[in-house]
Every structure is written in C-alpha cells, then in structure tokens.
Amino acid sequence: WQRYITAVESVQREILDSCNVTKNQLNTLPMASPNPCHDFKILTPKLFYPISWMWTLNIFSPKEGYKFDEKLKDSYVLHVSSGNTFNKSVVLGKKTIYEKAAEKFCPVTYKVLWSRNIFF
Structure with a gap:
C-alpha cells in the first residue's frame, strides 16, 4: 500500500512549517480560538473532519x-x-x-x- 500525498496535505505541511506548528499541536488546538499565523488562521481538523x-x-x-x-x-x-x-x-x-x-x-x-x- 503506497500512501499518496494530496494537495491539501502539501499545503497544510507548508503552512504548519512556516507557522512553526506541529501536526500534534494542530490536533490539540482549541476549536474556539484559531491560531493566527501570517495571513492564515489555523483551525483544528475537528472542524473539518468531525467524524473519524x-x-x-x-x-x-x-x-x-x-x-x-x-x-x-x-x-x-x-x-x-x-x-x-x-x-x-x-x-x-x-x-x-x-x-x-x-x-x-x-x-x-x-x-x-x-x-x-x-x-x-
């Protein structure tokens, strides 16, 4: 099984790198207060993937x-x-x-x- 990286994952990786946020930190961000970074607001994935x-x-x-x-x-x-x-x-x-x-x-x-x- 080969894992393909989607465009969304590529963009996410670049934003996280430039904002100095790890993926683990992203998963623990509070939903009510997005983390501002440059012109982005980093929101928790729970807002987009509420169901596992x-x-x-x-x-x-x-x-x-x-x-x-x-x-x-x-x-x-x-x-x-x-x-x-x-x-x-x-x-x-x-x-x-x-x-x-x-x-x-x-x-x-x-x-x-x-x-x-x-x-x-």
Whole structure:
C-alpha cells in the first residue's frame, strides 16, 4: 500500500512549517480560538473532519440522524469521501446522519430528490 500525498496535505505541511506548528499541536488546538499565523488562521481538523474515518459508515446507518447535532455541532463540513463510503447509496426516509445533513444544508436538492424518490 503506497500512501499518496494530496494537495491539501502539501499545503497544510507548508503552512504548519512556516507557522512553526506541529501536526500534534494542530490536533490539540482549541476549536474556539484559531491560531493566527501570517495571513492564515489555523483551525483544528475537528472542524473539518468531525467524524473519524472508522465511524463514517455510521452516518449511513438507519435511525442515526438523531446524533446529527451532537456529531456536527461545531463543524464546517461533513467529509465522507473515503474507501468506506465508495459506492454507498443513501435511501431516503431512513433517518441517517447523511440524510439529515442533506436536508439541513442542501434543502433544494434534498426536496427534489425526495419528490422523485431518488437515491443520492
């Protein structure tokens, strides 16, 4: 298994180096107070990856939607692109966290898909 470095990781590495912040320090930054550095605000990864990769399949589990606010309350995004989610379909009406996120943040698309009974 060969690890590929993404553009995001490359940019992150350069910013951390120029700001003299280690990756371990980044993971322990408080969410409420970003670390300023030059023209950047360094935010904790928890704001972008609120759900660990090991838990990603749970966002597609039926009736897990009630955990939406708890899991994503401080997040900017819900990142679900991984090997665990490849070719994963969401069945509307199953009350998953993913469906709850779509309903809240993509309401127009969600309503169209719901009215046509389409998977997304």
